[in-house]
Each structure stands twice: as structure tokens, then as C-alpha cells.
Amino acid sequence: MPQFDPSSFASQIFWLVVVFGALYLLMSRIALPRITEVLDLRSERIADDLDKAESLKRETEQVIAAYEGALEKARGEASAIMAKVAQNLAEQSTAREQAFNSELADRIAAAESRIARARDQAAAQVRDIAGELATEVTAKLAGAAPAEAAVEASVDRAMTGDR
Amino acid sequence: MAGPLEQFEVKPIVDINVGGLDLSFTNSSAWMVLAATVVTFFLIGSMRGRALVPTRVQSMAELTYELVANMVRDNVGSGGRPYFPFIFTLFTFILFGNLLGLIPGSFTFTSHIIVTFAMAAVVFVGITIIGIVKHKARFLRLFLPAGAPWWTAIILIPVELMSYLSRPFSLAVRLFANMTVGHLMLKVIAGFIVPLGVFGLLPLTGLVAVYALEVLIAIIQAYVFTILSCIYLHEALHLH
Numbered sequence: 001m002p003q004f005d006p007s008s009f010a011s012q013i014f015w016l017v018v019v020f021g022a023l024y025l026l027m028s029r030i031a032l033p034r035i036t037e038v039l040d041l042r043s044e045r046i047a048d049d050l051d052k053a054e055s056l057k058r059e060t061e062q063v064i065a066a067y068e069g070a071l072e073k074a075r076g077e078a079s080a081i082m083a084k085v086a087q088n089l090a091e092q093s094t095a096r097e098q099a100f101n102s103e104l105a106d107r108i109a110a111a112e113s114r115i116a117r118a119r120d121q122a123a124a125q126v127r128d129i130a131g132e133l134a135t136e137v138t139a140k141l142a143g144a145a146p147a148e149a150a151v152e153a154s155v156d157r158a159m160t161g162d163r
Numbered sequence: 164m165a166g167p168l169e170q171f172e173v174k175p176i177v178d179i180n181v182g183g184l185d186l187s188f189t190n191s192s193a194w195m196v197l198a199a200t201v202v203t204f205f206l207i208g209s210m211r212g213r214a215l216v217p218t219r220v221q222s223m224a225e226l227t228y229e230l231v232a233n234m235v236r237d238n239v240g241s242g243g244r245p246y247f248p249f250i251f252t253l254f255t256f257i258l259f260g261n262l263l264g265l266i267p268g269s270f271t272f273t274s275h276i277i278v279t280f281a282m283a284a285v286v287f288v289g290i291t292i293i294g295i296v297k298h299k300a301r302f303l304r305l306f307l308p309a310g311a312p313w314w315t316a317i318i319l320i321p322v323e324l325m326s327y328l329s330r331p332f333s334l335a336v337r338l339f340a341n342m343t344v345g346h347l348m349l350k351v352i353a354g355f356i357v358p359l360g361v362f363g364l365l366p367l368t369g370l371v372a373v374y375a376l377e378v379l380i381a382i383i384q385a386y387v388f389t390i391l392s393c394i395y396l397h398e399a400l401h402l403h
Contacts, residue, residue: 001168003343008173008191009277010184015192016272016281023199023256028248031206035228038213038221045215 123159130155167350171274171343191278194270198259206255227255231389238393242400249289250396253282254389261342261381265374273384274342276335283334286392294399305402334391341384345377 002008131151139145175187206227209220217225231251235243239250257273264271272278294302306323307316352370356363 001343002171002173003274003276003339005173007185008189011175011179011187011189012173012191012272012275012277013281014186015188015195016278019192019195019199020252020256020282023202024249024252026199026203027206027252027255031203031210032228032248032251034210034213035206035225038210038215038217039225039228041213042215 127155127159130158167347167354170270170346170350173275190270191272191275194260194263194272198256198263198272201263202255202259231255234390234393238390239397240401243393243396246396250389250393253286253392254385257282257338257388258382258385261385262378264342264346265377265381271342271346273338274346276339279338280331280335282388283331283338286334286395287331290392290395290399293396294402297400298402301402302399305398330391330395334388338384338388341380345373345380348373349377 134151134155135145135148138151173189173191175189176193177188179186179188205220206224209218209224212218212221214221228251231254232247234254235247235250239246260271260273263269264273294305298304306320306327308319308323311319349370352366352373355366356370359366
């Protein structure tokens, strides 16, 4: 086998050392630091971007929280205003009702008193008319006018119902 | 028809002789240079854009970087960082040596025992020196597992010492043998195709399958060589 021919050993070892040494220098001085740099830069950049995204997310959450707080406050205010308005309306309507009721009662009372007065007047007039009528009817029938006191007494008797 | 061993012959391209030592630039040297050049272009050329969103080639270079970086992190652990460039060079050099060797008509320098042994020896000697510098005399504890009764040392120390000293040979032979046998098999099977005429289709199908297997082995052996180096380095740094 050519592998066991020692005549080429020196040359092979020599060139191996030269080429391997050169490659080692190229790798350790140029190639590997470059790749390390690129990989570090990339992982840094990714970490940065993640941080940025995280802070933006937190900001968004804050804004949402603030917005929701404002909305909640506005809702509270609106319901307070509505409650106040409803209360006002209820108060006004009860006040009006009360006023209306008392006026109604007043008017009813006045009307009733007028009616009572009219009835009394009418009753009095009916008595007078009945008296006059009785006197005239008696005068025509009997030819002589009855005594005024007797007429009044009989009219009163008739009007109160006991004959 | 060339014999199956011809592909392993080292032929000088430029004769160089230094003090009676033959240091000729051979086809082996040429393929080493080519492998190193491809690695360099692959890793430096693809990263020229330094793109935040990588292109395909840049992504492949980054994947290779991360593969070796993870290997070093998982198998060497703390203190492995300074040796990362060496491990990376080792992995890419062997990987591209193996893969380029699969191009028909090419030369596979990793199929030469002297090359694999030289790399294994550098790894072995380097790791031993690192261990001794870091732990001084305590490095010898590597040969006596912790918690073993003292009298077992009579057996354990020679056994551990033997297994430690055989490491460079097993590393070297594993890679060399895998590459050599694979290429021999390809050559032998390929040799059947033409003489068999129509029936040559059968070995041709087999050749395609074996070639696919060899590509896999080329990657796996580069990985195994590197990961074993990482494990040995871990032992030297952390003593079990």
C-alpha cells in the first residue's frame, strides 16, 4: 500500500503542518471572529426587538387601561346625571299633582257651597211661592184671604212632610 | 485499468529537497491546499455580507460554526473556549479533506495514516501538555478512577495508561481505515461495471449506494475525530 511507504512521510507531514497552520490562522484571526460578531449582533438585535415589542405592549396596555378608566368614569357620571334628572322629574310631578289636587279640592268645596246656597235660596223661594199660591188659591176658593200666619204654618208643615 | 491502490499513490508535482529531506509539493499537498482554500472561501467568502438575515451560504457557514461551537460547549464544557478555533479548524479540514476526496479522480489525504496520525499526535500531545500545565502532578489521577480501592491500582493504572497511550493510534487508524476501505470498495466495485457489459448495471447501482454511504461516512468520521478530541480535552481540563 502506498500509505505505508515512508518516503513520502516527510513531505506529507511538512505540508500538513503548513496548510493546517495557515488554515488555523485564517480561521482564528478572520473567519471565526466575523461569524461570532454577526451571530452576536443578530442575537443582540433580536433581544432588542423583543424588548421594544415588550415595552410597546406595556404602553398599549396602559393606554387601554386609561381609556377604560375614562369610559367607566363617564358611565358613572352619566348614570348619576340620569338619576338626578329622574328624581327632579318625579319631584316636579308630585308637586304639580299636589297643587292640582288641592286646587281641585278647593274648587269642589266652592262649587258645593254655591250649590248649597242655591238650594237654600231655591227652597226659600219655593216656600214664598207656595205661601203666595196657597193664599191666592184659598182666596179664590173661599173668597177670603187666610191669615198670613196660618198659611205659613201649613206651608211649613207641607214642606217638612208631616201633614 | 488502474489498480485499486493507485488512487493512494503520492506523486510529486514540484520537487523540493531541503537538506536531503524530500519536501516535494505532491498531489497530497495540492488537495490539502484545495481543502483549506475551499474552507476559507466557504467561511470568509460567505460572511462577506455580514447579513443580519443570512443568505443560504452564510446560513450554512453559521450552521457549521454552531455545530462545532455546540460540540465544544457540550463536550469540553467550561474552559473549552480558547481551543474552539483549533477544534473548528480540525473539523473543517478533515471534513473537506474527506468530501473532496470523494470526487472521482481526486486524492484523499485523510486516507494516509501519516496524515491522520500527525493530526492525532498533535491532539494527543497538546491535550497532555494542557492537562499537565493545568493540574501538575494531580494529572496522574487520570489513571486511577476516583473511589477505586488503593490495591486495585496495581491493575487499573497499567490498564488506564495503556488506554490513554493508545488514543492517538485509535484516532488515527479509525479515520485512515474508514477512508482507505471506502475508496478501495468504490474502486473495486467500479472495476466490475465495464467488464460485465449489460449486467454492469448491477454493480453500478451498488456503486451509487456505496458512494452515498461514503459521503455519510466522510461526514461522520470528521465528526467522530473532532468529538473524541473534545472528550479527551474535557478529561485533561476537568480530570473525569
